[in-house]
Amino acid sequence: MSTPIRVEGLTKRFGSFEAVRDVSFMAASGSITALLGPSGSGKSTVLRMIAGLERPTAGRIWLGEEELTAKSVQERAVGFVFQHYALFRHMSVAENVAFGLRVRKEERASRDARVAELLDLVQMTKFARRYPDQLSGGQRQRVALARALAPRPQVLLLDEPFGALDAKVRQDLRRWLDELHRELGVTSLLVTHDQEEALELANQVVVMHEGRVEQAGSPAEVYEQPATAFVAGFVGSANVLHGWVVDGHVHLGTFRVPGADHLEEGAAAAAFVRPHDVRISREETGVRGTIERIATLGWLARLSITLPGGETLVAHVPHEELDGAAEGDEIWADLRSPKAFGIEPAPVEPPGAVASDGAIPSGAPPM
Amino acid sequence: MTVVAPARERDARRGGAGLGRGVLAAIAIAYVAILLLLPLIGIVWRAFQPGMSIVGETLSRPEVRHAFLLTGIITATTIVVTTAFGLVVAWVLVRQRFWGRALVNAVVDLPFALSPVTVGLAAVLLFGTGGWFADFLAARGIQVLFALPSMMLVTIFICIPFTIRELVPVLEEFGLEEEDAARTLGASIWQTFRHVTVPNIRWALLYGIALTTARSIGEIGAVLIVSGTIAGLTETATIYIFTALEERLVARAHVVALILALTSICVLVTIEWLHRRTEEARSNA
Numbered sequence: 001m002s003t004p005i006r007v008e009g010l011t012k013r014f015g016s017f018e019a020v021r022d023v024s025f026m027a028a029s030g031s032i033t034a035l036l037g038p039s040g041s042g043k044s045t046v047l048r049m050i051a052g053l054e055r056p057t058a059g060r061i062w063l064g065e066e067e068l069t070a071k072s073v074q075e076r077a078v079g080f081v082f083q084h085y086a087l088f089r090h091m092s093v094a095e096n097v098a099f100g101l102r103v104r105k106e107e108r109a110s111r112d113a114r115v116a117e118l119l120d121l122v123q124m125t126k127f128a129r130r131y132p133d134q135l136s137g138g139q140r141q142r143v144a145l146a147r148a149l150a151p152r153p154q155v156l157l158l159d160e161p162f163g164a165l166d167a168k169v170r171q172d173l174r175r176w177l178d179e180l181h182r183e184l185g186v187t188s189l190l191v192t193h194d195q196e197e198a199l200e201l202a203n204q205v206v207v208m209h210e211g212r213v214e215q216a217g218s219p220a221e222v223y224e225q226p227a228t229a230f231v232a233g234f235v236g237s238a239n240v241l242h243g244w245v246v247d248g249h250v251h252l253g254t255f256r257v258p259g260a261d262h263l264e265e266g267a268a269a270a271a272f273v274r275p276h277d278v279r280i281s282r283e284e285t286g287v288r289g290t291i292e293r294i295a296t297l298g299w300l301a302r303l304s305i306t307l308p309g310g311e312t313l314v315a316h317v318p319h320e321e322l323d324g325a326a327e328g329d330e331i332w333a334d335l336r337s338p339k340a341f342g343i344e345p346a347p348v349e350p351p352g353a354v355a356s357d358g359a360i361p362s363g364a365p366p367m
Numbered sequence: 368m369t370v371v372a373p374a375r376e377r378d379a380r381r382g383g384a385g386l387g388r389g390v391l392a393a394i395a396i397a398y399v400a401i402l403l404l405l406p407l408i409g410i411v412w413r414a415f416q417p418g419m420s421i422v423g424e425t426l427s428r429p430e431v432r433h434a435f436l437l438t439g440i441i442t443a444t445t446i447v448v449t450t451a452f453g454l455v456v457a458w459v460l461v462r463q464r465f466w467g468r469a470l471v472n473a474v475v476d477l478p479f480a481l482s483p484v485t486v487g488l489a490a491v492l493l494f495g496t497g498g499w500f501a502d503f504l505a506a507r508g509i510q511v512l513f514a515l516p517s518m519m520l521v522t523i524f525i526c527i528p529f530t531i532r533e534l535v536p537v538l539e540e541f542g543l544e545e546e547d548a549a550r551t552l553g554a555s556i557w558q559t560f561r562h563v564t565v566p567n568i569r570w571a572l573l574y575g576i577a578l579t580t581a582r583s584i585g586e587i588g589a590v591l592i593v594s595g596t597i598a599g600l601t602e603t604a605t606i607y608i609f610t611a612l613e614e615r616l617v618a619r620a621h622v623v624a625l626i627l628a629l630t631s632i633c634v635l636v637t638i639e640w641l642h643r644r645t646e647e648a649r650s651n652a
Binding site for chain 2: 051052053073074076077078079080082084086087088089090099100102103104131144147148150151
């Protein structure tokens with residue numbers, strides 16, 4: 001029952017505002033594809049266009065071999081899960097799940113059997129007669145998922161499904177959704193601003209920014225080989241160091257990092273270095289800096305290192321590699337696997353700023 | 368543990384401001400009693416003063432029966448029209464963003480602001496001799512003024528805001544997502560409206576109908592002007608009260624007034640009772 005989804009040149013304008021610009025990607029049959037981006041990046045609009053809730057200004061949508069672009073919402077047979085559940089508040093849990101079958105005039109007996117099967121699947125059988133306002137957020141979202149799955153949709157569209165839940169419930173539901181997906185194998189599109197959620201759940205991540213696709217690839221590709229400066233800064237946390245290109249390197253005042261061969265000589269550039277790619281040493285390697293602060297993140301230590309130019313560098317180092325280093329010590333920092341990107345002459349962020357920090361990968365990015 | 372603390376807190380607060388609360392409650396009760404209940408008791412007392420026989424005697428009179436029939440017809444028409452158009456207007460006001468929306472929103476309240484007498488005069492201006500539509504209607508032999516059509520029209524006009532004003536906040540609160548969800552589950556526009564929108568606005572709609580009924584039954588100002596008060600022909604129940612009082616048939620007037628008041632009260636109480644019963648049935652589920 002799973003089918004691939006393909007969108008091509010999808011564009012949506014609201015008046016003069018272009019919410020989605022020329023978006024194309026393909027979600028493989030039976031996979032989970034995450035549309036990841038900050039709020040306002042157009043990811044929800046893409047999802048709503050696939051569902052038929054918004055009409056695209058331009059572009060086409062396919063479900064397998066069948067083109068959906070001109071079809072009505074009802075004809076598309078997609079399952080949609082809303083951020084705020086959108087349960088029918090005047091119907092019981094069982095009635096909510098049965099709704100999609102009822103409007104299709106499915107027979108009573110098979111409808112009841114399907115409802116029972118789904119309630120069991122989402123572990124809500126004993127709440128069948130409850131009403132939505134008598135359930136917790138996590139329970140409501142499970143009912144919403146059962147309701148969306150009841151008419152056996154070919155694809156499942158999830159719009160920030162865990163966005164309204166607190167961190168603990170969000171983690172549980174994420175794991176549970178992962179298992180459920182393995183069991184059902186329905187092609188799923190997940191819209192989220194939470195990179196951790198996208199990296200953990202998805203087979204493919206489509207990173208969106210200002211209505212455009214920045215990069216589409218496996219979670220590892222997006223994380224290890226970011227295609228643009230935006231992806232490097234948004235997915236995972238990174239130190240952003242601003243400089244200019246000299247001889248295939250990014251010059252950063254008193255030191256330089258490699259990896260800028262693809263950039264034009266003399267151009268302004270930013271080097272992105274993951275906190276776990278910073279190694280510290282007492283030997284002379286890389287750049288000299290002062291440890292400003294050491295905080296512990298469980299098995300890792302987070303070091304804030306001040307560089308000669310005054311920038312702060314964040315490093316995540318296993319405790320055993322600290323080698324007795326303490327706050328105030330002068331050490332050498334080796335910046336490995338830097339990713340260099342050409343930038344506009346005016347820096348996007350102040351030099352030396354850290355895009356985001358905390359554990360890897362960090363939680364929700366700043367709004 | 369969280370249940371006990373707020374209760375104790377509430378008791379403490381109640382104790383502290385006991386006198387103030389008591390005075391406020393007394394004012395509220397006195398206000399309701401003097402302005403709402405006393406007149407009602409007065410009517411009951413006056414209606415039955417000449418003895419029970421007056422009720423039967425009044426109700427058996429053909430002009431009284433005709434007056435009630437007319438009020439019934441006007442009220443029923445008004446309910447149908449204001450409910451149907453009220454639903455459409457409220458839905459458009461909440462769901463659509465269009466040029467002139469603010470204007471429509473303001474105009475909907477106009478009947479609240481205008482005196483019914485003004486409404487009646489406006490109808491005379493439109494349909495009366497020399498009025499804008501007078502020639503058009505006369506040529507087709509349609510009698511609007513001093514007949515049922517104009518009485519319906521002014522009553523509908525006066526009752527327009529009730530349903531809309533009850534529906535708009537509920538539609539706004541209930542939002543679009545449930546309707547979107549219904550559509551993604553395969554429900555047609557009509558199924559969505561019937562199974563999702565209407566159940567959510569059901570009580571607001573019924574309260575709107577109750578208020579419309581009460582207002583429509585009680586309307587006199589505008590109807591009096593456009594009806595021409597032709598006895599036994601264009602006399603509604605309220606106009607009958609008015610003329611009966613002029614003819615010093617006080618007891619009959621009171622019997623008719625009492626029936627009108629009881630009808631309105633019954634409609635309101637029934638809806639309130641139904642609402643509560645449904646809520647209770649739900650929370651016991």
